[in-house]
Amino acid sequence: MSSDQRVPIEGPTRVSPAAILRLDDFTLRFRGQTVATVNGISLSVSAGEILCVVGESGCGKSVTAMSIMGLLPKGASDVLSGDLSFMGKSYDLRRENLPSHLRGNQIAMIFQEPMTSLNPAFSVGDQIAESVLQHQGGTRAEALRRARDLLVKVGISAPDQRLKEFPYQLSGGMRQRVMIAIALANDPKLLIADEPTTALDVTIQAQILNLIDDLRRDTGMGTMMITHDLGVVAEIADSVAVMYGGEVVEYGPVREIFANPQHPYTIGLMSAMPRLDRPGGRLAIVPGSVPAIENMPSGCRFRTRCAFANETCTERPLPMAAGSGHRVACHFAPLEEHVMVQA
C-alpha cells in the first residue's frame, strides 16, 4: 500500500448495523482550561463486541466513559462537539446527556475498586435488589430472588449465604463479581468496565475476564472495557482504541493492532511491555511522560515524546485507513515507508 492511496476517513470504519453505541467526534474541555481534555474521538461498540480502550493515566479514557454515562459533574466541563447514538437514538452531547433512566438499566458500569463502589452498610442482597427495584419495580422478595439468580450467574457459590453478607466479608474477586451482578441486574445492552481487573490478582483477573467473555457470548451485550494492560487487551478484546492525550491515535480489530501496529505510540507501548519470551536486556521505552493538559502540544499530541516527529507533526494528523477497519492518526505511518534510521 503506498501512501498516496491513503485517504482521510471520518468516524469509526467498522460500523455494523448492530452498533449499540456510537460516539462521533467527541470533544470535551474542562472549565478553566484552554486545551480540550478529550479531542475529537470516535468509537463504536456492536452487540457482543468487546472494545478495549487502552492508554495511560490521563489519556482521557475514563473521562470518555464517564461522559457516555453522563456522570461528569454539571458545570465542570463543556462539550464542544460530539454525537452519541445508543440503540439507534441520537443525542447531541453539547446539549443533552443520555436519559438517566437508561443508566444502570440499558447501560451499566463497573469500576476498578469494588470496595469503594459497594456500600459497606448494606448487604450484598440489598444492593443488588435495589438496582432491580429501581428499574423493574416489583416486590422486595422478587428482587431478592432475582439477586440470588444473578449471584449464581456470576459464579458465586453459596448464593443464599452471600446475599446476607456485607462487602467487608468478601474477597476482592468476589466483590467484583457482586459489582458485575449489580450491573447485569437489568440485562444491559452495554457494559462499560473501567479497569475492572486492575486491583485483582492475576489468577482472579483470569476468572473475571472469563466471566465477562462468557456473559457477552450468552447475552449479546456489548462491552467497552477501559484498561492500561495490553495483555488484557490481547486476551479479551475484539477491537481496540489506543488513546493518547485525549485522542484516539489508532483504532482497529485486535488482530490488526497486534500484528500490524502503526502508530509510534502503539509500537512504543508494545515495546515497553516486559515479555515472557524475551527476558533481559533493556526495554525500548516511550521517553518522557504525558504532558499536563495545559502543556499539550498543538498538532500531533504525541510529538513531544515521539522519536520520529518533525515540523510536519505541528499539523494535526487525520485518521487514515491502514487496513480493514484499521485507522491510524500519524503522518509517518507505516514508519518503514517514510523514514530510515541511521546509527
Next chain:
Amino acid sequence: MSGDLILRASGLTKRFGGGGFLTRAPVVQAVDDVSLEVRRGETFAIVGESGCGKSTLARLLMRLLEPTAGQVVFDGEDISHAAGPDLTRLRRDMQFIFQDPFSSLNPRMTVGKLIGEPLEVHRPDLTARERRAKIGDLLRTVGLTDAHANRYPHEFSGGQRQRIGIARALASGPKLVIGDEPVSALDVSIQAQVINLMGDLSRDLGLTLVIIAHDLGVIRHMSDRVAVMYLGRIVETGTAAEVFDSPRHPYTQALLASIPAPRVEGEGRAPQLSGEMPSPTAPPPGCRFHTRCPFAGPECRNSVPELAPVDTGEVGSRKAATGTDHRVACHHWREIPLPAGAARSAPHSEPVEARFALYRAAIEGGQVVLKARVPTAAT
C-alpha cells in the same frame, strides 16, 4: 560457598495476632518456615498473589519486623534480632523502595532534603557542601537533574517520584535494595523506564536487588532467580528460566497460565485456577495448595511437601543446596506434565518486526531521516 551469599534466611516464620488478655485474636501465619539464599549482585524475585506473605517476608529480610522463629543472616551477621547501633548500620547497608511513590515521600520536604536525610544519618562526616554535591550525583544517577533538588514531590510525575525514591534508597550506599512492587503503580511506558534504570543500577553499582512483585512479566524480565510463594510458604524456586520455562509446581503452572495473552486461533482458554486463596488464619493442613490443586491426592492433605530439588539424580539434603538448583514443594511433581509450548506472543510479520527495530533504533539515539517520496495531494 557462603562467600557469594549476601542474604540467607532459614526457617523464617512470622505469626501475627494471638495472645491478648481476655480475647484471642486469630493467629495469622503470614510466613511459615521459609528458607532462601540471595547471592551478591543478583536480582532475586519473590512472586505471589496478595496475602501470600511476600511483603511480610520482605520486611523480615530487612529486619523491619522481628521473626517469630528462624534467622536472617546478612553479610555473615545474624540480624534477626538486631537493635540499636547494629540496626542503624543495617539500615545503611539495606534499603527499601516502596510501591507507592505518592505516599512514600514527605510532601513538605524538598527533593534535596528527602535525599539528604539518609545522608545526614548515615554519612554525618559530610559537610553541607559535600552533601549537596552528593545529592546532585544521586539525582543524575537516577536520570533527574541537580535543579530538581529544590522542588517538592507534588511537582513530579509518578515515574519521577519513583526515581526520587530510588535516589533516596541509594543515598546511604547500600549493598542490598529491596523493592516492594517498585513499578506496579506506574504506567507501562514509565514502568519500562524505571525497570531499565534498576537494571542499569544493579549492573553499574553491583547492587543486589530483591524484588517483590505480582507482575510475572516484570519478574521474568528483571530477575536472575525467583521464589514463588503461596500462603506463607515457598512452593517453587530456581532460576527465572527454570521457573518460567519448566514450572513444576501446579500453582506456578496455574499462575503462568493466568497471565493474559493473545489467544491462538482454535485454542481454548487456559485452564484457570478455581476458588481463591484460603485465609492465612486457617491454612489447610498438609500441602497448603491442595484445596485448589487438580492433582491433589490423600497424602497432600496429610503431609507437608518439602522444598526438594527437581533434579532427581542429585543426592543432597536441603542444607547442601547451592541455590542454583530448581526446587519444588510438591508430592506429585514427577507425574505432573510440563505445560505445552511457551511461545506467548502474537507472531509479527517481517515488515512489522522491521518497524519495531526502527522504533528501537530511533529511541536509542539513531538519526531519523525522511525517505524521499512522491508528494501526495495534501503536500
